Amino acid sequence: MVLDVFIDTLMAEKGYSVHTCRAYRSDISGFIYFTLKDQTTDEAQCLKLFLKTVKTIDKTAIRNYLAHLVRSKKAKRTMARKLSALKAFFDYLVKSGQIKLNPADMVPFPKLEKSIPKFLGIDDLFYLLDSMKTDTWFDKRNLAMFETFYSTGMRVSEMEGLNMDDIDFEGQMIKVFGKGSKERIVPVGKRALNAIKDYRGSLKEKFVPVFVNKDFARLSSRSIRRILDNTVRACGLNIPVSPHTLRHSFATHMLDSGADLRGIQEILGHASLSTTQVYTHVSMDRLMQVYDKAHPRS
DSSP states (O other): HHHHHHHHHHHSSSOHHHHHHHHHHHHHHHHHHHHHHHSOOHHHHHHHHHHHGGGGOOOOHHHHHHHOOOOOOOOOOOHHHHHHHHHHHHHHHTTTTTTSSTTTSOOOOOOOOOOOOOOOOOOHHHHHTTTTTOEEEEEEEEHHHHHHHOOOOHHHHHTTTGGGEEEETTTTEEEEOOGGHHHHHEEEEEEEHHHHHHHHHHHOOOOSSSOOTTSSSSSOOOHHHHHHHHHHHHHTTTTTHHHHHHHHHHHHHHHHTTTOOOHHHHHTTTTSSHHHTTHHHTTTHHHHHHHHHHTOOO
């Protein structure tokens, strides 16, 4: 089936994650169902019908679908992702010779407002980490995970995929495989490394994944999020905290302490500096305080 081959191509050639591929498949299926006006709910049959009429799809059809999403009150970011999926799918159909032109090429992405990332203050973050127990190997694992999150700014998917061979304890470096299977080297602090050593030392056997579950298999991203939720609840910190919050906190605290923006970009694995620049907005309050204190006529 064409859709299956397309998704396989995204994973093999572009290194897209399983989560992204699943979302793209759902987005494309949604567009196909919309264009066929619910003629059938069977995906295979639906795709056959769609491919018979795919040459008639034009930018007006794409715009009509986006208008439908607006009426359905979909967020702009959701609409942008769905349009991105369609552009990629039609590109694939062009390259495979099934259509001559990509009808989504001339359809612009919705203008997105840059959201200010949420982060924890230093006191709250230290309180969260310092309040964690270390009685069992589960406790030690959790502390090691969140110390590493804050020490490196890694993504939750990167933490999930981390192996022991990726950690250079002497050089205080971690090899990280980020989006699109891009490799980068990030520094890691002694506190996080010591927490990892303490946790791994409490395990009877050696395992390839750094962070394992009760069955000693690789801990999933979903489980990491659940553990963080439970940890935040247990310490009484009445603030919503996600793994991405820890990543944002790392970047914001580094910037506040005078770190170079390009250095933070490299550590976070951002392809564009503009993505990292959002943290300058977060630190604006601190900048104004410095200005008020330092400028002679402020």
